[in-house]
Amino acid sequence: MTTIDIDALKQRYAEERAKRLRADGNDQYIQLKDQLAHYLDDPYTPVTDRVPKTDHVTVAFIGGGFAGLITCARLKEAGIDDVRIVEKGGDFGGTWYWNRYPGAMCDTASFVYMPLLEETGHMPSEKYAHAPEILEHSQRIAKHYDLYDNALLHTEVTDLEWRDEDSRWVIRTNRGDEFTAQFVAMGLGPLHVPKLPGIPGIQDFKGHSFHTSRWDYDYTGGDPAGAPMEKLADKRVAIIGTGATAVQCIPELAKACGELFVFQRTPSSVDVRANRPTDPEWFAEMATEGWQRRWLENFTANLGGFVLPEEDLVEDGWTDLARRIREKIMSLPPEDFTPEKMLAAYETSDYEKMSEIRARVDELVADPETAENLKAWYRQLCKRPCFHDEYLQSFNQPGVHLVDTAGKGVERITEHSVVVSGVEYEVDCIIYASGFEVGTPFERRAGYDITGRDGLKLSEAWANGMVTKHGTHVHGFPNAFIVQIGQGANLVANVPHNFTEGGLTIAMIIKHALDGGYREVEVTQKGQDDWMELLYSGPQLGAIGNADCTPGYYNNEGKGAAVDWFLGYPGGAMAYFQYLDQWRSKGDFAGLEFR
Ligand code: NDP
Helix, strand or coil, X not given: CCCCCHHHHHHHHHHHHHHHCCCCHXXXXXXXXXXXXXXXXXXXXXXXXXXXXXXXXEEEEECCCHHHHHHXXXXXXXXXXXXXXXXXXXXXXXXXXXXXCCCCECCCCHHHHCCCHHHHCCCCCECCCEHHHHHHHHHHHHHHCCCCCCCECCCCEEEEEEEHHHCEEEEEECXXXXXXXXXXXXXXXXXXXXXXXXXXXXHHCCCEEEEHHHCCHHHHCCCCCCCCXXXXXXCEEEEEXXXXXXXXXXXXXXXXXXXXXXXXXXXXXXXXXXXXXXXXXXXXXXXXXXXXHHHHHHHHHHHHCCCCCCCCCCCCHHHHHHHHHHHHHHCCCHHHCCHHHHHHHHXXXXXXXXXXXXXXHHHHCCCHHHHHHCCCCCCHHHCCCEECCCHHHHCCCCCEEEEXXXXXXXXXXXXXXXXXXXXXXXXXXXXXXXXECCCCCHHHHHCCCEECHHHCEHHHHCCCCCCCECCCECCCCCCEEECXXXXXXXXXXXXXXXXXXXXXXXXXXXXXXXXXXXXXXXXXXXXXXXXXXXXXXXXXXXXXCCCCCCCCHXXXXXXXXXXXXXCCCCCCHHHHHHHHHHHHHHCCCCCEEEC
């Protein structure tokens, strides 16, 4: 085994970080509005006319992705039928509606990532299901729970206002709707607003261009199911960005394009994926009653529990990462169980893993200079870890060119070219794999502010940072619920598990309110303050979001993540889910007031 020079690595990490640092932080990206608004157009479903709604529903849910589907499924199971989902896409699925780029698939094992498998009787076809199957599963959930009839698709909420006199929310949309709801819940997704890099000249480009979340199959040919993109055979294509999205679509582009230029600012760490089809016999035997909950809990316990379960049912890159770190710490002699030595053991395990990942690049990439440029020099959780079995090999194809920008990014775009270090790369098409807005204010990403009791705006309530109970309830905003990962479990490796627990909890609270004849439910000021105090009493940042990481959306572009968004329950995700189960099972929902 090769020995690792930790000091040398630390220095190299710091040098690479310094290359990528820039003062403008999030302002380097441009919002897709005005002349750039067309980048947001839905290429998948035509928008059809409909009559605006002016009626009343018991529950309105804003967002038709996993958060909305799961919560509304639980509401229906609780016997609450009068539920309406409002969704900006032309169908359900959220991120899986929009992200149809070639090669898209989930990165967390399907058995824990895809929600409500047991309820809908679906067996994921692969360990990591491809995007079309996940989109179809979203539609399956919507059909199973009868969510289509009352839904408003291709509809964006523009205004959400509490009306005290009859304890109702008034919801206005960009389609002229103005309807009311007794309860409103929202699950907007952490990454749903595409962004473009603010590269000088970006608007001058005369060729074709699109963002990965609005893939233009009319231009490329092919389809999301994997039909070859034959129209690219004579094209010179640029892709800007090498994050988790690019890692999945570059192998497909590499097969199709006449020439492909990959513009890289920071390389991703790309570990083994080892996808495989599901064996139906194994599944039939394994999938006994309650199987998905057992898998969810096992995954989360492997990731975030204090006691490491003996078994790792999921066996994916995430559980491997977590188990490895834990085993390193547990291998310390008892006298070394101090916070400093435990952190040092964690760090060593990280250096070892990243060295392995860098060695994998040398094994798989033929050209030594390209291989060197594809190596990631930072700690694994500084950026989103990626897993892929074809990405690195793509760079061995003669038509694929890695253009490394040494942390600086693309210099300029002209009418026909992408420019780096003064060299012009003439291309027919630019694909922006440049990610999504994170860290911009809630109301900018949502597209609406929320006006609660006594005219209080959510932007005012959160002016000094997000404050909630469980990440769900905000004082001053009765009968409103937010489904998100922060200030609750904060489980980033399997986002749908957060929603599974959050959705069930919200359904139980609404049922309790309706059964008891209450008009309103709201977190008390004390209930919220106590929760925030508890969160701040724990460790405030995990490995994710540290300012000394290489910049990216995890750490607010090098400035350090906003602590409030990354707060999680002090005991970790597993402890949070256990706490939440007890809290809701008691039936009094302590900290909430029913009126
Ligand atoms: P990211 O924000 O992760 O990546 C954006 C990319 O664009 C980065 O490589 C960034 O470089 C690059 N970039 C930005 N500006 C410039 C510039 N001026 N010049 C050159 N390059 C530039 O977006 P993704 O869409 O890849 O992923 C977003 C998230 O979505 C992931 O982190 C993950 O959470 C999720 N996702 C999940 C998947 C799954 O589960 N299967 C698949 C895909 C995405 P730099 O790194 O230097 O900022």
